[in-house]
Amino acid sequence: MDENNVLMRIQGLTTNFHTYAGVVHAVDDMTLTVPKDSVVGIVGESGSGKSVTMMSVMRLIPNPPGRIEGGHVWFDGAALGMPDRMEKDGPNKGMVDLLSLSAESMMKVRGRHIAMIFQDPMVSLNPVLTIGLQLTESMVVHGLATKEGAWKRAVDMLALVGIPKPEERMRDYPHQYSGGMRQRVMIAMALSCSPELVIADEPTTSLDVTVQAQILELMKELKAKLKSSIIIISHDLSIVAGIADKVVVMYAGRILEEADVYDLYEKPGHPYTVGLMKSVPRLDAENRERLVPIEGSPPDLLSPSVGCKFAPRCKYAMNICREQEPPLVTVGEGHRARCFLHHPTAPAVPGFVKVE
Amino acid sequence: MDTILKVEHLKKYFAVNVGGPFARHKASLKAVDDVSFEVGRGETVGLVGETGCGKTTVGRTIVGLYAPTAGTITYCDENLCALTREAMRKVRSKLQMIFQDPYASLNPRMTVGSIVEEPMDIFSIGTMAERRERVQELLRTVGLDPEHTNRFPHEFSGGQRQRIGIARALAMNPEFIVADEPISALDVSIQAQIVNMLEDLQQNLGLTYLFIAHDLAMVKHISDRVIVLYLGKIVEVDESKDIYKHPLHPYTKALLSAVPIPDPRVEMQRQRIVLKGDLPSPVNPPSGCHFRTRCPIAQPICAEKQPELRDMGSGHVVACHFAG
Ligand SMILES: Nc1ncnc2c1ncn2[C@@H]1O[C@H](COP(=O)(O)OP(=O)(O)OP(=O)(O)O)[C@@H](O)[C@H]1O
Ligand SMILES: Nc1ncnc2c1ncn2[C@@H]1O[C@H](COP(=O)(O)OP(=O)(O)O)[C@@H](O)[C@H]1O
Ligand code: SF4
Ligand code: SF4
Ligand SMILES: [Mg+2]
Ligand SMILES: [Mg+2]
Numbered sequence: 001m002d003e004n005n006v007l008m009r010i011q012g013l014t015t016n017f018h019t020y021a022g023v024v025h026a027v028d029d030m031t032l033t034v035p036k037d038s039v040v041g042i043v044g045e046s047g048s049g050k051s052v053t054m055m056s057v058m059r060l061i062p063n064p065p066g067r068i069e070g071g072h073v074w075f076d077g078a079a080l081g082m083p084d085r086m087e088k089d090g091p092n093k094g095m096v097d098l099l100s101l102s103a104e105s106m107m108k109v110r111g112r113h114i115a116m117i118f119q120d121p122m123v124s125l126n127p128v129l130t131i132g133l134q135l136t137e138s139m140v141v142h143g144l145a146t147k148e149g150a151w152k153r154a155v156d157m158l159a160l161v162g163i164p165k166p167e168e169r170m171r172d173y174p175h176q177y178s179g180g181m182r183q184r185v186m187i188a189m190a191l192s193c194s195p196e197l198v199i200a201d202e203p204t205t206s207l208d209v210t211v212q213a214q215i216l217e218l219m220k221e222l223k224a225k226l227k228s229s230i231i232i233i234s235h236d237l238s239i240v241a242g243i244a245d246k247v248v249v250m251y252a253g254r255i256l257e258e259a260d261v262y263d264l265y266e267k268p269g270h271p272y273t274v275g276l277m278k279s280v281p282r283l284d285a286e287n288r289e290r291l292v293p294i295e296g297s298p299p300d301l302l303s304p305s306v307g308c309k310f311a312p313r314c315k316y317a318m319n320i321c322r323e324q325e326p327p328l329v330t331v332g333e334g335h336r337a338r339c340f341l342h343h344p345t346a347p348a349v350p351g352f353v354k355v356e
Numbered sequence: 357m358d359t360i361l362k363v364e365h366l367k368k369y370f371a372v373n374v375g376g377p378f379a380r381h382k383a384s385l386k387a388v389d390d391v392s393f394e395v396g397r398g399e400t401v402g403l404v405g406e407t408g409c410g411k412t413t414v415g416r417t418i419v420g421l422y423a424p425t426a427g428t429i430t431y432c433d434e435n436l437c438a439l440t441r442e443a444m445r446k447v448r449s450k451l452q453m454i455f456q457d458p459y460a461s462l463n464p465r466m467t468v469g470s471i472v473e474e475p476m477d478i479f480s481i482g483t484m485a486e487r488r489e490r491v492q493e494l495l496r497t498v499g500l501d502p503e504h505t506n507r508f509p510h511e512f513s514g515g516q517r518q519r520i521g522i523a524r525a526l527a528m529n530p531e532f533i534v535a536d537e538p539i540s541a542l543d544v545s546i547q548a549q550i551v552n553m554l555e556d557l558q559q560n561l562g563l564t565y566l567f568i569a570h571d572l573a574m575v576k577h578i579s580d581r582v583i584v585l586y587l588g589k590i591v592e593v594d595e596s597k598d599i600y601k602h603p604l605h606p607y608t609k610a611l612l613s614a615v616p617i618p619d620p621r622v623e624m625q626r627q628r629i630v631l632k633g634d635l636p637s638p639v640n641p642p643s644g645c646h647f648r649t650r651c652p653i654a655q656p657i658c659a660e661k662q663p664e665l666r667d668m669g670s671g672h673v674v675a676c677h678f679a680g
Contacts, residue, residue, distance in 0.1 A: 045543040178634040208406040209570060210631045213614035217630050235544060238616035242623035261620045279548035281577035283600065283615045284622065288577060290555075293548035297513050313545075 006076070007196055007229050008034040008057075009095065013071035015049075015056045015253075018064065022302045026052040028253040030071070031328070034197065039223055039230045041240030041261070043276075044250030045298060050233045052253075054199050057098065058116060059106050073098040079196045080113055111138045115190035119202040121182035125174040131158075131185055132170030139192050150192075157188040161218060180211035187218065191226065199231045204239065212239075219243060237276055241265060246334070249273050252299040252309035255328060259335040267351060269337035272310050274351070308340070316341055316349060329355055357396035360564050361418070361532060366391045366427035368413050374639060385639045387413040389588035390427075395532075400558065400565040402579030402596065404572060404611065406635050410588040411568045412456075415534040418566065419453045420444070431532070449479060452525040456537035458517035462509040468495070468520055469505030475527045494523040499553065515546035519553070526557070536568045551578060572615045576600055581671070584608050587638050587646040590665060594672040604668065604679040607647050645676070653678060 010032040017024040027049040034040050044050050055061050057073050074095035077086035082105070085096045098109065118124050126134060135157065136150035145153060151170070158166035161184040174182060183203060190198050200219070204212035220243055223230060234240050240247055240261070247264045249257040249272065257270040268274045278292040296313035299305070305312060308321040320340055328336045331353050341352045348354075368388040374381060388410045395401050403411045416422045418429055420436070429436045434447055455461035462471055472491045476482065482490065492502040498519040509517055518538060525533055535554065539547040551574065557563055569575045575582060576596050584592045584599075584607065592605040603609045606629075613629040631650045636642055642649050648658040655678070663675045674680070 045545060180634055208635075209572070209614045210406060210610060211634065213616075213628055214630050216616070217628060236616070237544075238618035238623070241618050241620045242616055242626070265618065265620055276544060277618060279545055280618060281573045282617060282619070283573040283576060283612065284617055285577075288597075291548035291552055291577070293552060294545035295549070297515065297546070298543060 005035050006033055006074075006095070007036045007038075007079070008032075008076070009072075009074040009092065010053070010057065011072045011074065013053065013056055013073065014069045015052050015061060015066060016069050017066045024301045025304055026066075026253050026301060027056060028304075030250075030254060032248060032255065032258075034229055034231060035246075036076070036196075037227055037229060038245045039232060039243055041244030041247040042231060042233045042250060043235065043237055043240055043247060045235055047298060047301065048250040049253035050250055051201055053250075054116065054201055054231070054233065057199070058110055058114060059098065059101075059103075060110075068099060071099070075109075075113070076196065080109060108142070111195070112142045112144075112193045113195050114197045114199065115193065115195040117183070117186045117190050117198065117200040117203050119205050121179070121186045122174065124186060125182060127174055130171050130173055131177070135170070135185070135189055135192060138189070142193055144193055154188070154192065157192055158185070160191075160222075161185070161188045162214075163188075179207055180214060183207065183211075183215055184218065187215075187222070191222070191228070194226075195228055197231065198228050199233070201233045202235070203232070205235070216243060237265075237280070249276075252301065252304060254309065255336075255338065256310065257335075257337045258328075259332070263332060263335050267332075269331045269335060269342065269352060270310075270339050271314050271316055271341070275313075308338075316347075318346065331355055357394070357399075359394050360397040360399075360432060361395040361566075362428075362430040363394070363414075363418070364392050364428045364430070366414070366417065366429065367425040368410075368417050368422055369425045372639060383639045386588050386641070387638060388417065391585075391588070391590055392427075393583055393590065393593065395564060395566060397531075397564055398558070398562060399581065400567055400579045402575035402582040403566060403568045403585065404570070404575050404582060405585035406611075407570075408635060408638065409585045410638075411585060412536055414585075415453060415536050415566060415568055419451045419534055420448045421453070445479075449475070449528040450530050451532045451534070452528065452530040453534045453536060454518075454521050454525050454538045457541050458514050458521055459509075459541070461521055462517060464509055467506050467508060468500075468512075471509070471520060472505075472523045472527055475524065479528065481528075490527070491523075494526055497526065497557070498523045499549075513546075514542050515549060518542060518550055522550075522553070522557075526561070529561075530563070532564045532566070534566045534568070537570065538567075539574065540570060547574070554578070572611060584611065587636065587641050589646060590673075590675065591647065592672075592674045593665075595670075598672065604672070604674045605647075605676050606651050606653055606679075610650075610652075647676075 013027055013030040015027040030053055042050050056068050074092045075098050077094050077096040080096055082096050087093050087095055135154035139145045139150040155166045163169050204215050244261050247261050248255055251272055257273050275294040294313055299309050307323050308326050311317045311321040326338050326340045328338045329342050331337050331342050340346050341349050342355050344354045370385045371382045372385045374383045417424050469491050472494055473487050476487050495502045500519050539550050567578055579596045582596050582599050586607050592608045610629045610631045617623050633650055644660050645658040645663050648654040663677045665673045665675045667673050
């Protein structure tokens, strides 16, 4: 990838929660690159560390019990307008490590350069303030507009996300909006300061399928219109299929596979990804075929197994898989997978290429 | 078709406060409004529709957790609504329900053994030793370790809890099971385990299912026929494979079109029918056809006249003035 084209690079991020039961290894040596003007999909089951990764980026991990214990979150320094904090040379030249910023500088990043959309819009909206007040607040706080200017822009944003009669609806309270409309408001709010990155954490999980379709169509439209990069998180492989340029599969706090969206679905390079695809029925399937489940249960993050975290459920597991963690290896252009089956000396499995 | 369950003109209305908790007037919320359908022995019928359209209410009324406001439910030629208490208890034991939330539906203070055994206790079936024996057998049937009878629900994962709920539902040797979104709360990788198990149980025990779900791809996978509900009314019924190929009702078309497909080549090309707006309130549904406020092909007549369910041949019925 062109180095100038990187908006954010998460490197070796490690976040733990120190609970009474022990240390929860929520995110472990996570690495992820987000190109400018792109949509990255992150797929993983509940507890795989998707939200904790993003809360770490935003520096919103509750401490205690949580702690970011390693890694860097490099972000385009020019976009942040922090020339004095930029790396002078090396692979991250021109980037700023968000994890090194003071709490005060971080407040200038949140909402302004990185905005977040959550699963449940009701949690992020204040029930006693009007939608208009909440929409204009961050523009005013970040000094991007006067009160009047912010109001005008907020009305435009509501219209952009498809709220009918936006001027009138500015004076309404959150409970006067339906679930789908609240999620539209959240999107409008996230976009109001024209952030370089929008993180949408399961934005449609609590919505009905028809409303989910409305929101996804809206996000696709916005993707074409706006310059922001988007990270869309989901537990459902089919949701990111229609919107992401690149997809990352997470399991037990780490990346198992990363690929261009077409490659991932056409030639998945990790047994877990293959398993996820075979375990869900397709609406357009011709015949009724028996599903192939992934046996066993999700990993225990309190006492992670040694070696490959997927080994206890993997039908290809070899001896080495229970001893050593496989590295993320490049198996194609922009395609990486964390699995020993790609090793030249591993037994051949159809669909898995060998790499040195 | 050997009909095992017949639902006729079923209505279930709830009295609700409108305008907040301090309002003086109660309104009637028509959760289920004149619903009729039949289920054949050994069949799986899917029940789909958006949140609040009445799926759970239909299910709970069938298994006797709600008394119907009007209408009849006939099970194996017996009118459930006209039985004496005692006779009813006996028949009802043949109809069981599996619930959506495996966290909320199990009593956290009871051991797994006593949760599964409870229905047999209530009906005083067998000796204590026989019941214990049966619990072990049931746990094995659902793929749990029979040694774990003394554990509590919180010691199990979501998928395992759903298995406990299924074991409990099987305790009375039921014939008919209402499965209310049994997999929606589970991880994707666990859903297929439970669905396959439900299919195996159906084969081995000759069960009949009413399968309620949001996930239309899963409903298509598991059901022989599908019933589509909208605001308490049936809008379309057809065999699963046909309804996905040739839906006739505009709502069914929109529902199907909204389902994402895990394939970027298909997904990036797809032309979606995106419905406008949200589900109207069931307290105050639109006049005429309930769907008209969101229907892309609505005409003036739709506001005046409620469309009847029309038979389109070979069991395909649809309620729309312009379908066909
Ligand atoms: N006990 C009750 N008292 C009052 N209203 C109720 C009650 N149970 C259900 N309702 C209302 O009846 C309607 C149908 O509810 P129901 O639970 O059957 O929907 P559903 O189709 O199962 O929805 P979901 O997909 O969200 O589970 C809803 O408007 C709901 O709010
Ligand atoms: N505040 C917290 N205290 C303890 N553990 C936490 C906390 N927040 C998250 N975790 C744990 O971190 C892991 C990853 O969680 P999360 O990132 O929320 O997963 P998801 O992929 O579902 O978003 C889980 O095991 C979760 O239980
Ligand atoms: S490394 Fe081994 S256990 Fe892990 S996914 Fe690959 S084959 Fe399976
Ligand atoms: S009856 Fe009219 S409003 Fe109802 S579905 Fe048919 S065309 Fe649409
Ligand atoms: Mg999450
Ligand atoms: Mg329900």
